[in-house]
Amino acid sequence: MTDEPVTLTIDGKEITVPAQTLIIRAAEQLGIEIPRFCDHPFLEPAGACRQCYVEIEGQPKLATSCTVRVAPGMVVRTQETSELAREAQVANLEFLLLNHPLDCPVCDRGGECPLQDQALAFGPGESRYREAKRVYEKPIPLSPLVNLDRERCVLCARCTRFCDEISGDRFIELFERGAGERVSIAAGEDFRSPFSGNTIQICPVGALTSETYRFVARPFDLTSADGVCPHCSAGCNLRVDVRRGQVVRHLARDNAEVNDAWTCDKGRFAFRYPDDPARITTPLLRDRGLEPASFGEVLGWVADRCVGSRVAFLTGGRLLDEDYYALSKLARTVVGTNDLDHRRHEGGAVEVWAASRPMSVAYADVERAPAVLVVGLDAEQEVPILHLRLRKAARKGARITVVHPRRTRLHDVAAHVLCRPGEEASLLREAVRGAGPLASVVEELGAAGGAGVVLAGERCSSAGAEAALALARTAGARFGYVVRRANDRGALRAGVHPRLLPGGRAVDDPAGRAALAPLWGDALPSTPGRGRRAILEAAAAGELDVLFLIGIDPLTDLPDGALARRALENVPVKVVQSLELGDLEPFADAFLPAAAPVEKAGHVTTWEGRRQRVEPVRGPVGLSRPDWEILAGLAAAMGGDLGFETLDQLDAELERVLEAGLGTPDAGAVEPFVGPDPRGGEEAPTAADPGSLLLFTYPLLVDEGRLSARADELKAALQDPAFVEVHPDDAARLGLAEGAAALVTTEAGRAEVPVRLNEHLAPGTAFVPFNNPGLVAGTLLAGSFWIPAGLEPATVSRAREASA
């Protein structure tokens, strides 16, 4: 077999394509559409539906063009030039429709159904079948999200192949053969895969339908826009559908560079948050009893309190690049402070590295890599589409090693090295010296000749991330820093960071400030500001006048629960800019209504560093405005000027700042530095006390985060109430049993949660999800995502309390 391009003739037209191309793909390039159902460009060929018949000269029988690869000199005739092929296609369509219920009027696929379309375009006008059709109970729920109507199924096996080849979550299977063949799930099982929704989108008929879109709309009712998922840094391209102003559906848009044709279920089904009744769309002022006020009044009121005061800004990770840039500029040039932060985790020197580079590792690099090392990342739960790419790499033969305290869903395709959180750094340093469990991984990466990839999750602490970067350098591998929230990387790039200006320039580096001077002026504050934890500490100590919270709720989103509460209690002025107030209602002095992600144009940056354009599907609701506009308004109210009035002007300036040589410090110049919050770089404390475990946490995919508001079906399908996971050995030692309640006590707080045993957990650790129903884990933490904790059976502690 050679890799020479192949020339063949299709319908009399000559075309040259790479060897191994399928005939159906080659025909597409000529603009010839061969009807198909089972063929999907991102799945392996199956030849299941027999719809794509073509005639190949010299072959006695018709061939399925989706399974036959091109050969030199091949002469193919499709339905357009071959009567034989056309007749076979018509006959096959009639055959597929024999048992099809033709209940298009009640079917959710009606109007956007490949079977409908192709029956219309290629099929017979009438059915000759008069007998009774096969009848099944319909629909049967495969999960709270996915319904199956077996009568409509054409047995194309797209859904089962997706589960087999792409997600690896093999819940559904084709059973029986012949007329009784059907898609089934084991009795009592749920289709509990975080990628289940993709099967709905690729099903070529209405056999798999979505519970959230059930009977909601027809295609002609919808207004759509090209969005990007706001939920995680994977940056899945979405189509956002709106009916009568309400978001009713998210679909994946194909983008082979990013998400192929997939999304995770959170991106697909958590779409109701912009229409949540809790959303507030007018500015509010506490002085008036938190009553509606005009934007002018509220901005004026806030501006009066910001001028000449000690102001600090905390943001979430889901604003757009433009919003972050506006904030970065407002804080530095108008308010005159470096006290701004978006981070939940501190990555130290790696942040400089990520802030200054547009793209280090792209999805395509992950897919091509022969060896991948993943540190401190549970890809399925944190960046699900990266998880799918890693699986795709594994299918192509990549050797994947995961260093993580808890086994991840890559376990069937990757080797896991379980380590206590915070121990990553020492493991990696050991590996660089050629010792320890990862030594062979360094060799593999080295042998990959520059194509190896090291991915460090944001949770591996600054020391861990720096060690991973050093390891990548030693092995000559590519390095990617994987942040979690949708635009954490954009925030880093824009300098929403106490030490970094846009493009990764240090605030205390005169050259960096000088580079920005043409746009930002030369009076930038030059002392590094306070990071998140330090801001909250200052607030709690009464050393701040104004705390500005943009798209974040420090009570639930940060690992500083108790401190955050004290901070809110001790700052005189709290300004909240968000979609809603939520827990912050008792604290907010002024509220500025922000536009939802589906309502604003701009860019988001994926974990890779890829900037993607987002289009709004509707205008901001009520008086809400895009964050950058509100911030520009505040600048004006304070007598300053951010220098842009339209998004285009802002974009042009941002582009200049990021691209035009301002933001590309020399890679070698990155020296490890200690973050402003030394806890971030700290090694995990060894639990000296035998009753104590190292408690760690991270958000699971579907939690109580505010963008999952009203995603009830999603939560019913994929969310569990809070739990604490313990290794069976530790459980035995501490007297904890599966399902029984344990009392978890840390220096910051205590909570009672049911125990789950997990033998694939690093011994000596315990895991709680960050924000599942029943426990806001931030209340147990004191600044970092791990903390020593005492665990004991709740019955014991209750008995002790009763006797005391």
Added chain:
Amino acid sequence: MSTAGRPTPGFWEAASAIARGMATVFKQTFRPDTTERWPAEIVPTPERSHIGRHRLNRHEDGLEKCIGCELCAYACPADAIWVEGADNDPENPVSPGERYAKDYQINYLRCIMCGLCVEACPTRALTLTSYYELSFTSREEAIWTKEQLLEPPPPLGTDPVDREGR
């Protein structure tokens, strides 16, 4: 058009043209009167005429024939129909099968009585009636709801204030 070159008509030619014209007027004056004295006197419409507002029909067991499929809305050239489907409660179904119309509205400021919606309806749920007495005093009143459309039309000539649902 130029009249130049045309000879000026003579007296008799002009007189005869006027006489012919007046003859038509006199003939019409004495023909029987076809003006209907609506609403004082209601002339029934031909039996198979469908020139009035829509009706949503029910099956004999009382279930609605409409399944909320939106095909009528898609067919409508005037975008006069709004349908929202929903899942039937199997214990207490509104229509046979899985789906029913949770909301159904026709905007008579838009409808041009073309009947394409009726042709599109797969269940014969939607038909046109002969009830042509559509008069409104507000925009809202011109939008008929599902409840109103499910009612049979009242006899022609019913005083608007007595009309069902008004």
